Amino acid sequence: MGYVLRQHGATQPEIVKASGLSQQTVSRLVNDLVLRGALRLGDRRSNGRRGQPRMEIEVAPDHAYSLGVALMTDAMSVLLMDFSGNVVAYDYLEMPVMNRKAVFERLGDVTSRFLATHAISKDSVAGVGIGISGYCLDGKSRYNPPRALDDWAMVQIDSLFSQALGMPAWVENDGNAAAIGESFLGAGRVFQNFVYVFIAAGIGGGVITNHKLSRGVNGNGGEIGLVLPRNMFQEPNLETLLQSVRRHGVEVGGISAMLSEFNVDWPGVDEWIERARDPLSLIASSIAALLDPEAIVLGGRLPNALAQKIIPAIELYDDARRSEPRPLPKIMISETQVDACAIGAAMMPLEQQFFSTML
Incomplete structure (x- = not known):
């Protein structure tokens, strides 16, 4: 299917x-x-x-539904998806704290509201997928996330969500989750093999090979931010973008606030692009050399207008031998809409239970 x-x-x-x-x-x-x-x-x-x-x-869109949850350092997004990948309902919640109590209280309220508003039985929800920033520790569901997500560190995240919501749960790194969503609902409709570059508070990604996520031995495949030598480059993420625009006089409270008001012509944006060009070129060139994918997809929480401006600056290193250069991947903007991580998270229960076959 x-x-x-x-x-x-x-x-x-x-x-x-x-x-x-x-x-x-x-x-x-x-x-x-x-x-x-x-x-x-x-x-x-x-x-x-x-x-x-x-x-x-x-x-058939109404055959089943799924929930997707993206846990960020400063917010949570919740998405209800139907069986055909359509977004039925979506909510983005800025959160002063991201502990378990706060997350599950608001998640329970949002889920109940979604189901009641759209007259959907809880029995028709296949499960919940969770995307979280951080490294996987056991190849399954224990992660080491940023400090703002301390309450989710080194615990069985899928079990916690399953108990709280009373349904099956799956968890992935946010970059892997977004790559799954892109495989079914975005670039994967054209490309079987691509690498998703997830840019948010940090930078990570996911590797899709023959339409399947390559998780690696420990579930950390696609941690492309680690390609960059420590302290040699400014990391090309939204935290450094926030710092850059603030230095140039743009007053924004945090990443979520910056994204809600983002203007690609703000002072400090071009300076960030200039500093991001070399590390992104190194990341993209390493991807091309090691994996030889059809495409490299820029996404995560990266605004489309910013992606359009930075893609022409990215260089894929090549020795230009003879008159016919080696084939290189296409660098493109993510084609999934609304929320890359939450969409990918919502696809996880559907993929696990229905869409993993050849048909």
């Missing part, structure tokens, strides 16, 4: 070609999923040839 989701619908011959399965197998699987309500038959689509138009198969 992942293929059908990524393509916004597909015909059976298209599924056969993409999956490598036989026509009989695809037909049986599709019919079974239609009977279960996971897929539905759409309009007939002509292939431009003689003969009967082919029936398009679509993901």
Whole structure:
């Protein structure tokens, strides 16, 4: 079903070609999923040839739902997603403290409001996904996040959320979560292999290979910020951007406030881009050399207007040997909307329970 989701619908011959399965197998699987309500038959689509138009198969949006939660150093975002990847409801909550008590109190209120407003049964919610900044410690659900998230350090985060909400839970690093969302709902609709660069208070990322997240042995694949030699570069993140615009007289309270009012023409933005150019070029060139992906996607909490301005400044190092240079990845802006981490987090329960098959 992942293929059908990524393509916004597909015909059976298209599924056969993409999956490598036989026509009989695809037909049986599709019919079974239609009977279960996971897929539905759409309009007939002509292939431009003689003969009967082919029936398009679509993901049924109301088959299931999922929750996505992004835990940030200064805020929490909560997102309700339907089975076809549409955002049903979204809330961004600035939080003076990010301890468990505060998070679960507000999360419970928001979840109840979402379900009541949209007349959705809790039984139809497949689970909750959580994205959090920090390194994974056990390859599963224990993380070492920034100081502002001390209450979430070195504990089984999925178990805490599962107990609080009464549903299955999955947790990933914020960069990995965003990469999962991009794989299903953004660049992954065109590219099977890409690296997501997640820029927020820090910088991280996620590696997608053949539409699957490459987590690494300890769950820390994609920690691309560690490519930068310590103290050699200013880290290209939103904290250093905040410091730069403040130095130039822009009065903003924090990262969330800066993003809500962001203007790419603010004084200090061009200075930040100038300082970010070399470290981002090193990161992008290392990605290209080690992984040879089709694309490098800039996202996270990075404003689109800023991404558009910095991409032309990024250099992919190449020796330019002979007249035909080596193929290099495309550098592009994330195509997911609303909230990259929360969208990816919401995709996690759906991927785990429904979208991990070839179909």
